[in-house]
Amino acid sequence: MAYTIEQIATALGAKAFGAVDLEIDGLAEPADATARDLALAMKPEYAANLSQGKARAAMVWSDADWQSLGLDAAIVSPRPRYAMSGLTTMMDPGQGWGDGIHPSAVIDNTAELGPGVAVGPLAVICAGAKVGAGTIVGPQCFVGTNAQIGTMGFLREGVRIGARVMIGERFIAQPGSVVGGDGFSYVTPEKSSVEQARQTLGDTGDTQSQSWTRIHSLGAVRIGDDVELGSNCTIDRGTIRDTRIGNGTKIDNLVMVGHNVEIGNDSLLCGCVGIAGSTRIGNNVVLGGQTGVSDNIFIGDNVITGGGTIVLSNIPAGRVMLGYPAMKMDSTMEVFKGLRRLKRLFTDVAELKKTVSKNDASD
Amino acid sequence: MAYTIEQIATALGAKAFGAVDLEIDGLAEPADATARDLALAMKPEYAANLSQGKARAAMVWSDADWQSLGLDAAIVSPRPRYAMSGLTTMMDPGQGWGDGIHPSAVIDNTAELGPGVAVGPLAVICAGAKVGAGTIVGPQCFVGTNAQIGTMGFLREGVRIGARVMIGERFIAQPGSVVGGDGFSYVTPEKSSVEQARQTLGDTGDTQSQSWTRIHSLGAVRIGDDVELGSNCTIDRGTIRDTRIGNGTKIDNLVMVGHNVEIGNDSLLCGCVGIAGSTRIGNNVVLGGQTGVSDNIFIGDNVITGGGTIVLSNIPAGRVMLGYPAMKMDSTMEVFKGLRRLKRLFTDVAELKKTVSKNDASD
């Protein structure tokens, strides 16, 4: 679908300059742009590549001299990174499916589908499930018994929603994600070596080897509005109460959220993050890629962790953390610096010992 | 389904007190309980929330004064955590599917399904596969050629079992798990840089860049009885022999078990654990979340690792380990303490050097 430069600028609340009637079919990086693309030249270093492409129009930074860049038209936005959201929404060609109920889908008679719900081929919707108006249930998806999904959602292919899971409005899930698998909760007849080691910080004492018995997960998962989920994630049901994810929280690929976990609003969980059971995560928290969080702890609002951080204890609100174990980022940076000089430190101390013992001897 | 307090206590081998005819429909945390829930008030701090809910009955700790908690009835179990297993089994509402063979399932004529086997919608069961009596193959599951699954198993939606995989009794798998993907095994025509770097601990010498050729995985996966598997796990087939998982071992979400790996009985692998090829893990081992284990090593019986542990070499039986690299937990705790004081240590040594060199000079 084509838009004029003027239409795009208006939609973004941005300013249009030059040949504002120019039609645009898509977005492109400057070097790859055709004459019908809007080039994304939001910084001078990006704009330098415009000459390698054929763009006649570009999104440029605030005080750019767009004419000297050889453009016929330009769009200027006060925060171009934010404008990318509106731009990519307008230009998204989508997945090319998503209308109507495919005849190969298996939908229980008692499931309730709102107006405009689409169900892809070979999807399964179980008894008592409710899917809100305008939601697209993709090909090969699964919606369990009595599960609820709000309006205007979009489930990509093969998403699986377990029984009794409740999801708010505008939910988006990428392929292969699982919401509502059982929690990982087992118990031994007598106190286990793990219980013992936790109490003693490492000593398993005389605990005996035992087999594990399953604690079933009776809780569900409760997800707020505007939540998004990456590919192949797993969000477990709670044991008794529900696992909860607040409004506006976005979760990347291959993230695991354990049973009973509570996550607040507007948090970001980057790829491969793992959160163990019963941990609580606040609002506006950002967990960097591969961050691991122990069970039964608390991470306060606005906490940020860097990539690979291993969180073994509570983090108060507002902290920026990094490392294994997680420490304040500046402390971990100091540790990283120290590790690089550690060999030298050992040498220094060895030399000091020699000197001092010699001095001692010569006293 | 409703049970009386007496029925529940009898089933758990626990003691019932008070109005033992009271009917219970479900379990709840104390603050959330309705009058027909059994509240789980197994510790005084949980019981403190009973007044926020409407529970008339609760599971309480051994010497609890249940009447003073405002309850009409109570169940007392010697190990309440263990009683949770029986309780949640009784009260589990299940997934709401699992009877009969759905007409949309694609089942090869030569597959053998035992009595009472259920197959969900859009599942596929291939030629020569055998599914034991009472096992439920969930919606959209896949059971490969000549694969065998024992009796009384439960495969949640979208579980995939590859060709020739052999699984014992009472197997439970959460959605999206894959058993029997091919191993990650490639070889170069000449010695590769990785082989060289492993021998020299870091020096790739004059090895040349080469392309990788595939070694096919001819082995299968052999899984014992009472094994459980989380969501979106991957258990690879062996190269020549089978990958093996012993009886009673439980595996959490997003765990990877590489080709040829052997895992003993009654071990626990927590979320996001990765075990590289040909490694052997003993019995009653517990690997904490995100633990990574190198290939071709050995972890002895009863070993426990804390979250995020990276295991690069063998671990003798009985050790409790933590850290990167894995060390005994108390050693790693010392290291963590040392890291927090590392900057101070550098300062101390710098000052010492100054003092000592001054003393030296003044000698």
Added chain:
Amino acid sequence: MAYTIEQIATALGAKAFGAVDLEIDGLAEPADATARDLALAMKPEYAANLSQGKARAAMVWSDADWQSLGLDAAIVSPRPRYAMSGLTTMMDPGQGWGDGIHPSAVIDNTAELGPGVAVGPLAVICAGAKVGAGTIVGPQCFVGTNAQIGTMGFLREGVRIGARVMIGERFIAQPGSVVGGDGFSYVTPEKSSVEQARQTLGDTGDTQSQSWTRIHSLGAVRIGDDVELGSNCTIDRGTIRDTRIGNGTKIDNLVMVGHNVEIGNDSLLCGCVGIAGSTRIGNNVVLGGQTGVSDNIFIGDNVITGGGTIVLSNIPAGRVMLGYPAMKMDSTMEVFKGLRRLKRLFTDVAELKKTVSKNDASD
């Protein structure tokens, strides 16, 4: 299918000795071998187990005295590990499916399937998709709108290929992998705490809590020839340009490749590796299991990382790296050694301080 020792040796370019007409049905480790297996006794320590099995023939090392091992026939290859590739290809019994188009598959009229394409039960192929000659699309797979897959590919059960993804020849993907999920890309109306913390290395200043708005992923994924993908991987689409994976690159289970990432040729990504958005990885790179790589960085050709390495900044070509943070492997080995002696170092420095201050006092 049976082969004679001579046929096998010829196919491998290896030498056959003894009863070269002996027929072989399969491969086995020495202790497990039947009389119709070729035992894999490529090292003396493997050959030691021949007596526990019934092998009449074995693959042996270059100067092995095969007759004294009790064998009737032997195959000798100059690089036996490499011969495993040819051997396992010949002997692979496969998955037991893969002929013809299953009637339960849902294939759009406008999809183009080359000669000899097979489509498994309950697979979905969308409008405009092109599947090259001889490619097998497994059971319950998904091929999105206008996606292209080259010739002679093999998609195991439940692989999902999103819209417009382009894949070269001989692609192999294990069950549950996802190519073409949306990237994890969000933006806040004003500068976010993460943008601020990155600039200041840890100080979020006075940034306000905000909600995240989605940047859509308009790019696709472009994958070269001879690429292989493990189980339950996720390869995200690019934001504007395509995410790219070069020829001959092999990717293990549960690996995440973020949006806009570029990976060169003949690289290996081991299990549970995560690569954040817009990072570039060179040719012949090997990333060990659970390696994590930050966004927007660069890893040069021939780099190798050990298991669990966390890469937070660029790595020049040819480096062998380990640790958190990633350092050259020998440096990290020194650090590991230092950590084990860290407690002792603190003690030494404490004693030095005492001695020196005493000396000072006694001056």
